Amino acid sequence: MPKPATPPSSVSARLLSVLGAFGPGSPRLTLSEISRRTGLPLTTAHRLVGELAAWGGLERDGEGHYQIGLRLWEIGALAPRGLGLRESAMPFLEDLYEATHQNVQLAVLDGNDAVFLERLSGREAVHVFTRVGGRLPAYATGVGLVLLAYAPHEVQEAAISLPLKRFTEKTIPNGAVLRRVLADVRRQGFALSDGQIELIAVSVAAPVHGPDDSVVAAISVVVPSENGDAYAHLPAVRAAARGISRALGAPSARRLPSPVHRETFSAPG
Template sequence: MTDDVSPGTRIRGRRPPQGDPVVDRALALLGAFDSNRPYLTLSELSRRTGIPASSALRLAGRLLEWGALERGADGRFSIGMRLWEVASLTPRSHELRRVALPFMGDLEEVTRQHVLLAVLDGEEAVMVERLSSHGAVAALYRPGGRMPLHSTGVGLVLLAFAESGFQEHVLGEPLMHLPEKIPVSAAALRRTLAEIRRDGLATFRRGAPEPIVSVAAPVHDAQGTVVAALSVLVPAENAEPRLLGPAVRTAARGISRGLGAWRAPGTP
């Protein structure tokens, strides 16, 4: 089924010769939103998706009825709570979050900063949970947001324990540390990944917008596969990675045991 495709007579029961299926267009509308543009007008939705305004309005109406979109008094659209409700049922993150939250809470209480939990999705890390204390250092990424693998603590852990073919694919891309936009040496990154696999711990330093240190460790499932990465994010001033490392590693192992891992690789 398609919607407002090309001029001419439409043959009942048959797809017109041009145009995307309705489901693709609906997904395109949802994909038009991002962290920088959580509210969009109809014209903005049309422009960002390439869907004619009349079709965008009709599709948005259906999404409003279902709860995937909401519309404010000013007429702008935003993502609806129904999508959050559905997304929270994702098996990969639901059980992981349930097991991880008590350990994350302990880390947050000790550090009084950010504690992050992320999983690998495509060529990026997705933050599935974050606990943050009042007054914590500025964080670039939000829960549900995507994070670069080569330029975050959790991302480096997930990349270090990914399949070698996937690693080489990422290493073959032109990479830059964000947000500083400093080129990343593939050789240096390869050495860093080897150290993370050896130590079971990653330390990443970022210079902007505020100097921070991220210390991250892998989370394993019952098969010993790394399914997530846990990290703390603290101000670079007076940061002590040597002291944070054991705490993060212990919490990650506790989560791993909760997921069925009898013994995390590298433990005695």
């Protein structure tokens, strides 16, 4: 991570920069690494790290490395799109896993990313990059496509206007294709994403509705691209999404579901 040109000026910004130095690829950092990543003087970093450690936001291991503390996990669990949603969803996610024995995921939209709140996976399930608390570009995942498709217009346009990183030859290549795919997802009521992050995996995803019937989350099943018909799991995925929506109080979840029509997209290579 390059050193910022100008270190944060306010105390709160400096504290946040210390926490922001940690990430999926850097869960443990030395004091010197924190200083270098934040651009803060070593003495300032030492003081702020000490205050965060005393509060419980950071923990120091036996080798002198710092890592995120449980206090932040406790606070993060209070987020209304986190713990409450996860608790409502878990019985249905567990049933979906028992019915499929594949990767089962629950995600919400944060900016242009899908953030994963839960993942259930068995030993024989196909490899996926997702992890609880992790994020992936929404356009490249089944859950993310569902979330973008039902997001406000300005959120969709922001995602469409960005350059899209291609993970495989099947990744959606540009905003024009993404716009068409999102329209298809809205019309179908589900997303089937084939090999966008890894060629070996296909996901089928459906929306979860909240008390005002807006889409607050999405769930998916991820299966192997070979010998794993993702579409065959669509009825179970939609039933689980409907159950979670009903648990959240969504009025539409009380109505009979509409018929399913099989449609997918094919992104140019």
